[in-house]
Amino acid sequence: MLDFDLFEQTYEKCLKCNACVVNCPVSNTTLDFGGPKHLGPELKRLVNQQQTIDDKRIELCTLCGNCDMSCPENVHVSTLTAYAKAIHSDQSGTKFRDFVLSNAETVGKLASSFGPITNLAMGMKPVRKVMEMVMDIPAERQFPKYRFKNFKRIYHKKTAGTKRKVAYFVGCYATYNAPEVAESFIKVMKYNGIEVAVPDQKCCGVPMFANGQMTQGLKNANYNINSLLEYTRQGYDVVLTCTSCTMALKKEYVSFLKSAGAKELASHVYDADEYLRLLKDSGELNMDLSPMKEKAGYYAPCHMKAQGIGNPAMDILELIPGYEIQDVGAGCCGQCGTFGFKKEKYDVSMRIGKPMAEAVKEVNADYTVTECGMCKNQLDQLTDKVVKHPMQILAEAYDSYR
């Protein structure tokens, strides 16, 4: 039996107030989910120092982290549910599909090597029908595109020589699916006189944690911690363009590993917009931004909200003269990383996403801005608006300045 050494005592403060259940996007959509309170602190209280219980109902947890954000007693609910997921997949086994989905990096490497073919095949109905039958991946679900010219083929810089030095944790999405986001980030940094190094890195582990692949996820976590600490100890700041990877480096590594290294790394990690805001506050930000007469709707990913950093993307984009941006005020998108790619969860995923699609429609901006690639996937499927990353807009504003 898997014996996770989980020194997580915060559950003792749980008052069963239901704040997490009230704010859980899955609980609010289906009665099939056991809920964060029952499968987090209550389950932990029940089994602590007793026999481990494998509870199947945990499958519907997406690890969005809204439970952590809503808890008035600071119980680390999502840490507890992540372990419940790990126990479940250890004891009940992992579907081949979930194993594949959790290895976003391997999939990205393979899929992007055959980029054009992958995209073509993924868009073909017969192929998708087979995938649905063999893999339980619903035929209706849109997939992000894979790029042959992925970011690894484009950018090879391992060191930076400027005063401020950035170590960029690219993440699987910007590497294999959206190298334009990574390139925009490099450009934005360049306009600010900052060189960007890309350290050796593996998938942050979030898709693994979400699929109960805790052992593999923690292996990746340790690899990334060791690799990135070499940089932070030389004065680099670790900056990311994906809010889920940022959450992993800031919070999850610390919660799961509780190691000194994880804590040390966490204190050097910044979301890209948060980092630019920091430059702005210290008077270092290049303000040569060309005016843009556009109105954008902002969609806040759960893993951005959970960082407790306000709304840095809007703080930065509002600096562009004439640029209008409004938060659409929506909850979880329902894609939730790999969750929305699973046949048995597809319906729940769509139902969670519906209010988001309505919010985007209500605000009716020219296009939608969000940091998260997976949220973008759901926005692409459920709305008719183009979706952009904040770095793409900023790069454009810098490029057209004269």
Added chain:
Amino acid sequence: MFDVVVIGQGLSGLLSAISAKEQGFRTALVSIGSGKIIQSTGVMDLIPGSHGGLKEWMEFHQLTVGQKQGAIDAVEQFKELTERLGYPYSGDPEKPVQIVTGAGHVKTTTLYPQTIKPVPERGHVVVVGFQGISDFQPAYVAGNLHKHRPDLIIDTMKISLGKHSQRTMTQLDAARLLDQEEVRNECLTQIKQQLTEKNIRRPSLFIFPASLGIENWRKTVEQFTRELGTAVTEAPGMPPNATAIRLNERLKKQAVRLGIRFYSDTTVTGFKADGQMIQSLMIKTVNQVTELQGKQFVLATGGILGGGLEATPSGLKETALGLKTDEEGALLNCPVNLHPVGAANGLQNTQYGITGGIFSIVSAYQTINQVCQLASVEGGTRSA
């Protein structure tokens, strides 16, 4: 740098932040947890647990007669806001009404959403419960209600929502189910059937748990009223009450759409001050401590129940900023740009640990008007 930084996202905090932002001030809201509205009934009392009116309320909070109009104006402002947000509140502080709770207790309240109707002295009411919702037991409600309303004829029934749940169902779960038309139709069929079986004709009110829809509360109330041919009410009781969740969700959505910056899941660990002025708050985010600068600060952390005050063997402790308080929890030597609202004003403003809602509303609006005056004087231009 923010014009206004609000600590706490309960009723006082959200109203303060929304009001400040609507007046054009750059506003941040710092919070741990999702705020205490979700634990409430969503109805706004004058003095909780008391039948007192506006006069008694003013005495309770030691307000002068001159402050009465200000209080009434603040209540009007709240009603105007909730109307705009699609969840209007009814009621008049000068004319409190009596409503029934989820325990069958009759309580006096002042502002209530349109899903609630006052409970009559006489006539015929039917209490309807849902199977699986253990927090609302029709027989128990009827027994208690009978003590308060001996002249009322009370019938009870239980119906099924037709859905199996993998967890303990709450009133909120029921409310989300009743957002769906098929569930509403199924429920109405069962109610009508039981009315026939029990030979009940034309009751004057149906009493439900606080579950009559969330997004589609208006549709639910209209359909139930139409098809049952008489008024329906929610009886708010054990949280989560739909009455409160609707208010909470709408206030938050409004705050986010206005552009208030939410620093969620953060703990205030201290502050930096220049003499009697707070310069910035130190907030602990996931694994970093960051500094949040502001001109004016609003303390909306609540009393003992809200977590803003902690009762310790050596007396009361203010939890967010670690400020000294008197034995009632009111701040001593309050920094000049820190403004406590609602229950954060100390225990003399709470009964059974809560302010009853009206005090929070009045306190939030009045405080924020002063804050905004200060912010414009000191801050120069408004940066919306």
